[in-house]
Amino acid sequence: MATKPVVPPASALRWLGVITAPIALALGFLWAGGWLTPHRLTQTSLLDALRAVDGVHPGFRRNHAKGVCVTGWFEGNGNAAALSAASILRQGQRVPVVGRFALAGGMPFQADAPAKIRSMALSLMSPNGQEWRMGLNDIPVFPVRTPQEFHDLQWASRPDPATGKSDPMRLKAFRAGHPWLQEAAGRITHRSVSGGFADDTYRSLDSFLLVKENGEKTAVRWAMEPVQTAIAAGGNTDDHDYHFRDLIDDIHARPLQWRLLVTVAGGHDVIDDPSQVWAEDDRQIDAGTLTLTAVESEEGGPCTGITFDPLVLPPGVAPSGDPILQARSAAYMRSFSLRSGEKSPVPAITPSLTAAPGDAEGKKS
Amino acid sequence: MSRAKSFSLPSRVLHWLMAAMILIMLFIGVFMASTVGPNYDRLVALHRPLGIAILALALLRLANRLRSPPPPLPEELPPTMKIGAKASHLLLYALMIAMPLVGWGMMSAGGYPILLWGRSMLLPPILPHDPTLWAWLRSVHTVLAFLLFGLVLAHIGAAMFHGFIRRDGVLQSMIFTQKSAKG
Ligand code: HEM
Ligand code: HEM
Ligand code: HEM
Numbered sequence: 103m104a105t106k107p108v109v110p111p112a113s114a115l116r117w118l119g120v121i122t123a124p125i126a127l128a129l130g131f132l133w134a135g136g137w138l139t140p141h142r143l144t145q146t147s148l149l150d151a152l153r154a155v156d157g158v159h160p161g162f163r164r165n166h167a168k169g170v171c172v173t174g175w176f177e178g179n180g181n182a183a184a185l186s187a188a189s190i191l192r193q194g195q196r197v198p199v200v201g202r203f204a205l206a207g208g209m210p211f212q213a214d215a216p217a218k219i220r221s222m223a224l225s226l227m228s229p230n231g232q233e234w235r236m237g238l239n240d241i242p243v244f245p246v247r248t249p250q251e252f253h254d255l256q257w258a259s260r261p262d263p264a265t266g267k268s269d270p271m272r273l274k275a276f277r278a279g280h281p282w283l284q285e286a287a288g289r290i291t292h293r294s295v296s297g298g299f300a301d302d303t304y305r306s307l308d309s310f311l312l313v314k315e316n317g318e319k320t321a322v323r324w325a326m327e328p329v330q331t332a333i334a335a336g337g338n339t340d341d342h343d344y345h346f347r348d349l350i351d352d353i354h355a356r357p358l359q360w361r362l363l364v365t366v367a368g369g370h371d372v373i374d375d376p377s378q379v380w381a382e383d384d385r386q387i388d389a390g391t392l393t394l395t396a397v398e399s400e401e402g403g404p405c406t407g408i409t410f411d412p413l414v415l416p417p418g419v420a421p422s423g424d425p426i427l428q429a430r431s432a433a434y435m436r437s438f439s440l441r442s443g444e445k446s447p448v449p450a451i452t453p454s455l456t457a458a459p460g461d462a463e464g465k466k467s
Numbered sequence: 468m469s470r471a472k473s474f475s476l477p478s479r480v481l482h483w484l485m486a487a488m489i490l491i492m493l494f495i496g497v498f499m500a501s502t503v504g505p506n507y508d509r510l511v512a513l514h515r516p517l518g519i520a521i522l523a524l525a526l527l528r529l530a531n532r533l534r535s536p537p538p539p540l541p542e543e544l545p546p547t548m549k550i551g552a553k554a555s556h557l558l559l560y561a562l563m564i565a566m567p568l569v570g571w572g573m574m575s576a577g578g579y580p581i582l583l584w585g586r587s588m589l590l591p592p593i594l595p596h597d598p599t600l601w602a603w604l605r606s607v608h609t610v611l612a613f614l615l616f617g618l619v620l621a622h623i624g625a626a627m628f629h630g631f632i633r634r635d636g637v638l639q640s641m642i643f644t645q646k647s648a649k650g
Contacts, residue, residue: 119630131494136498136502144503232586232587409577416586417585418586425504440602442598442601443605
């Protein structure tokens with residue numbers, strides 16, 4: 103019994119048979135993860151491009167870093183319910199909202215200024231656990247139409263280490279290479295600018311699909327249009343944080359309201375390109391009202407522990423084929439996991455700034 | 468040479484079904500976690516239910532294994548190899564169960580609604596909403612995934628070692644029905 107050889111003699115060919123499958127799989131895995139193709143656009147390279155422009159700020163959002171949390175509710179009026187099964191759009195249902203106002207850009211301590219892009223992010227939470235998250239900007243169109251262009255534009259506008267300013271030649275080269283983005287750049291530069299956060303209009307820019315119970319789809323964009331026409335507080339533009347101070351004063355003075363305006367794509371509108379405007383005469387639906395009643399610092403506030411991923415959508419709303427949406431969902435999750443793993447920083451807008459006038463003293467300690 | 472008796476048919480079906488699913492999951496995982504391309508959302512939407520299905524199948528497989536134990540390894544296999552085989556199988560089971568639980572747990576801690584299928588079927592959170600925990604679990608999901616992948620490679624290498632070098636019937640025992648026989 104002990105005489106027969108336990109292991110038969112093995113040729114090199116047989117050993118090759120042993121290692122072929124594991125090596126092939128390992129190579130495939132490395133390729134799938136992008137490690138063999140360093141020039142592929144990835145979540146990391148997209149965030150690296152943002153960092154090249156804005157610098158390193160641990161614990162902060164990699165974009166729209168300076169902001170405050172707000173809370174309130176949304177109430178649908180049923181006008182858009184014919185186009186979408188989303189329960190949030192039905193008449194008379196009030197759902198709680200957590201939101202965030204911010205300045206675009208990854209610099210958490212940048213000074214407020216009239217022409218800087220402002221944003222409103224919202225999570226509308228329906229009672230069944232479904233959420234509708236959105237990040238809206240106050241520009242008419244997005245400056246680019248693909249994630250690669252976003253990366254390249256960031257990269258072109260990164261500051262020169264010598265001067266600390268972006269190099270106009272690089273930007274010129276980007277523009278020359280992307281003539282189709284010229285119109286969008288012009289619209290953004292020449293947009294009308296509102297006084298502050300409270301009287302600003304915020305737009306989805308990306309397109310989405312409203313989906314009926316029977317599966318029928320309608321391409322839309324939407325905007326939050328202010329109900330209050332002017333801000334209560336008079337902004338002192340010398341103040342480093344005047345936009346945020348005004349917003350805080352405004353919310354403390356009275357609830358702020360916006361109407362959700364849904365724009366239905368017309369026959370000639372380009373759906374999947376956020377750098378293109380839609381026709382002026384598109385059908386618009388006033389779908390409900392957003393009411394914001396409280397403001398809190400990001401330090402301990404309810405908007406810090408989530409990311410306003412635009413692909414967190416309830417049944418009845420679906421992504422369009424817009425490629426920017428996919429990149430946003432991926433990059434927001436990456437930004438969210440990175441910043442959540444870093445030490446919580448002290449934000450520019452602190453709890454003592456957001457405290458109501460009466461209890462400012464109490465919150466300072 | 469003595470030949471190992473085969474695994475029962477349910478064991479083999481579960482093994483190969485899950486082997487395919489887990490490999491697909493690992494590849495989808497690293498691809499989607501790097502991509503910003505047009506299939507990102509679709510892949511994440513496939514990754515979740517496939518992961519949860521692996522969790523359910525792994526529990527079923529564990530029960531099946533307790534009910535119909537695997538055939539013994541060949542007697543002449545050196546003890547260190549036997550221990551290595553046992554330990555790696557134990558670790559594979561642990562990871563098959565841990566990976567989906569960590570995935571589900573991290574989405575809970577991150578405050579995401581966890582869609583199971585389509586847009587209307589939600590999983591309940593299994594952990595409290597806690598961003599620090601989310602960040603930690605997100606890293607754990609990566610580390611365990613790489614550990615699982617490394618182990619699967621070693622496992623496949625070992626299976627091929629049995630098939631090509633030792634030719635002791637262990638590989639066949641996971642593929643065919645064969646009776647216990649003397650060499
Ligand atoms: C490829 C294009 C884009 C990239 C890579 C990108 C990247 C990011 C990142 C990394 C964050 C921080 C997320 C977090 O940590 O939670 C962010 C926030 C934000 N983004 Fe984008 N973004 C893109 C396009 C857009 C577009 C088209 C919009 C507009 C409508 C938009 C609006 C916002 C808003 C409003 C926020 C702030 C959310 C908040 O206050 O928490 N972004 N973006
Ligand atoms: C057997 C089960 C599973 C395996 C083998 C697996 C594998 C992976 C892998 C390899 C990655 C990429 C890690 C990286 O490169 O950083 C990943 C990422 C991820 N997994 Fe899983 N996973 C499993 C189950 C789940 C489940 C059940 C969920 C959710 C319910 C989930 C959610 C995610 C998410 C959200 C990501 C990150 C995507 C991103 O970063 O964009 N996984 N998974
Ligand atoms: C993701 C992939 C895989 C996983 C997670 C996995 C897991 C396992 C586990 C846990 C066992 C122990 C028996 C049981 O309880 O079912 C096992 C046995 C086995 N597997 Fe795999 N397996 C994978 C892929 C493969 C592949 C690709 C092959 C062949 C090329 C293979 C060949 C074998 C063989 C021959 C056995 C029997 C070993 C013995 O007799 O103890 N496996 N596998």
